[in-house]
Amino acid sequence: MTDSLTHTSPFLVAALYHFVSVPRFESLQAPLQTLCEQSGVKGTLLLAHEGINGTIAGPDAGIAAVLSFLRAQPEFSGLEHKESRASKMPFLRMKVKLKKEIVTMGVEDIDPNKVVGTYVAPEDWNALISDPDTIVIDTRNDYETAIGTFRGALDPKTKTFREFPDWVRSNSGLHNKPKIAMYCTGGIRCEKATAFMKAEGFDEVYHLKGGILKYLEEVPKEESLWDGACFVFDERVSVEHGLKEGEHRLCHACRNPITAEEITSPLYEEGVSCSHCYGTRTEEDRLRYRQRQHQIALARKRGRRHIGS
16 A cells, blocks of 8 residues: 555455355355445445455444454454455445345356465466466456456457357367466456356466455556556546556446546446447437436535435
């Protein structure tokens, strides 16, 4: 974390996940929700039999209280998290959800606690993906890869993570080189993706420990093989090297990240459309979005938020 981010950005953002068997996961929902609300923490946490996943933000003391509570649970004693900063609260509300999976791939019997790829530290990642014997795969979805990726990486162009297994099975060329290197935003998708690849018969499977976020935090920009920004699932939209807040905004009609240049497009209308979605929405849709945007604008004038707490 850079000093400038620490000193000028009041909200601490913690991204976390932990694969572990938690038969009692339902019983953790209520106390976790209450603690987050009392601590001024917002975001989303997912609980399932297979563990926990999520991102939360709030004052430093509030985040510390939530992390302490989690690590006090025997199942989460080894929980790791990644930190960044936000100039504004990047979430509208706090949600603790119960799920079947903490990251949804939809393939039965894939358990990262039993088998997973080899972790590669950010400082060793460049050497691995520069090796001509390595195939590099971005496991994220198309709207994420559109704004940034590692040089030379394959982009599956998936809409959801559920599509990833079919993409792998339909690409026999992935067997042409001995090494597979995979990455995602914070590391969690690669836990399941590498476990799946091992189950599919791939031998040398590696993944970036801590994901893109850890790489952007630790690897100097002048040494980086990352191009662009990294999409994040909160109101910051994207982050760049040093985990500096990016310049992207979100189209609230289609949820795609958009650049400053795309905002100047005649197809862009705040909260209504952008160049990504204009052709896929009807005039009836846009009328509905305009009415919603009008209500948001009225709430802003009153100093309130139209959505969230």
